[in-house]
Amino acid sequence: MSLREYGGEGSDDSGKPKIFDEFDCPLCNANNPYGDGFKEKDEIRCYYCGQEYKVKIDDNGKLKLKEL
Numbered sequence: 112m113s114l115r116e117y118g119g120e121g122s123d124d125s126g127k128p129k130i131f132d133e134f135d136c137p138l139c140n141a142n143n144p145y146g147d148g149f150k151e152k153d154e155i156r157c158y159y160c161g162q163e164y165k166v167k168i169d170d171n172g173k174l175k176l177k178e179l
């Protein structure tokens with residue numbers, strides 16, 4: 112779908128990994144700002160409950176967190 116917009120500046124489909132700067136913990140629902148940013152295959156930790164997640168991005172560019 113967003114491939115139609117390819118070529119514009121700032122496109123997410125240009126091969127660069129998508130960087131997120133926050134996530135909502137699936138376990139405790141806390142919002143975790145991540146100042147350094149994270150991307151697919153990074154491992155992140157919820158600051159509130161301590162659960163660690165492996166970051167995955169689905170085909171729609173949405174964040175998926177897999178519990179470690």
Ligand SMILES: [Zn+2]
Pocket residue numbers: 136137138139140141157158159160161162
């Ligand atoms: Zn949590």
